[in-house]
Amino acid sequence: MEQGNKDRSLVSKVMDGLVTGIVEEKYGAVLPPQDVLSKEFDVSRTVMREALSMLLAREMLDVRPKIGTRIRPMRDWRMIDEDVVSWRFRAKPDPVFLRDVIEFRALIEPRACAQAAARGTAAEIAGIREAFDLFRSSRPGESGYQGADELLHTRIVSASGNQFFQQMATIIRGALSAINPIVAGREGGWEAVIGTHGRVVEAIERRDPKEAEAASIAMIDFTAEEIRHALSIEPLGHT
Template identity: 40%
Template sequence: MNHGYETSLVKRVVNQVVTGIINGDYDGDMLPPQVILSKKLGVSRSIMREAISILISRQILDVRPKTGTRVKPTKDWLIIDHEVAEWRLRATPDPEYLHGLIEFRKLVDPRAAAFAATRASRHQRIAIAAMYQNLQQASGDPVARKAAEDALQLAIIDASGDSLLSQMGSIVRMGLKSVQPVSRMQALAYEARVADYGKVVRAIELGDADGAKAAMMQLISHSADQLLAETV
């Protein structure tokens, strides 16, 4: 089979399956077995498998032994294509890209912090406080503090309750990791970073959306200076 035709056929099947999901053509949240689905759509099993694999990678489907193929909740679907983002991030960083990444982060993280201040559950606020405590205690180990910072950022993003912001936030994290895998900042610089996070965390604890947004914007501005100094 011609490769171009096969690729086009896979895309068509992907669209047909998604359309069926949206229209409620399948029983509950379960898809028919691939053998039945491939016959229904008039394609080979290999084409069907490839289409299903694409939908799994986009977090639309979940396949498990014995239970079959399940449609995941729409809030879990990947709106942003992480594969394309990862390809771009694997390229050599340049000043224009770094500035773009910083500006993108300014669109995502301050808004997430503001939402977290008003939407976070008691459990999420406790988790954010715990992650911040871990960050404070990780000062001596660059790898540990990077992991602690990532965990705190993720806790804040999750507490925003916004699935789109969460997906954009993961792109930001991926981007920062690609250009600054493990920062070896001096102790004073790290203490300043921790203090900036402390302002964000306190504002979230107080339910102060404007304060959380402003504190996160300040944190990003300070960390951007270091990022550009280290990588450009």
């Protein structure tokens, strides 16, 4: 049992190292042979083979005859997998990726907010308020800021009662990790972020689904506009 746990830990460590190399473009388009990678990570070929198989299962790699293990484009990665989501958001966000992130949020979060207002239990809504109070007591750059924002959004999605929306919370948390440093860093960004989030929370507390949905759309529109200005790129709106 102890050896099995050790092997799993090694596999996880190797996977993490491989992903870091991939997102930092260390390997180019094709990974080195397994024996080379095994020496690089100082692990057995068995451990390396298992780590690679895990990435293959997540559609991050593709084995081609006479070519080797090719790294697939990030857009092909299995984003529904929590590990893949975390790894994908390590890479420097590009305009197309940010556009896709915002479009995804626009599809999920407004309806989740409306359903949280309509379906959320008293305890769930109290939890949303608690998370918001924690969020607004933090400032960008502080250790608890990102976690508080993620907790707030996660609790809203959970209160929606929709099991598919709940499964998407991982992607939403990843989206926040990519977007927050851009938006919160702009002048007046933090105050505006608190204001838009507060409008959502208050609508949920009033059990007003229409206002909760509208407030969420406004929050996402604000984010899209801030990113466009910060990066000087074409509009990233969801419509």
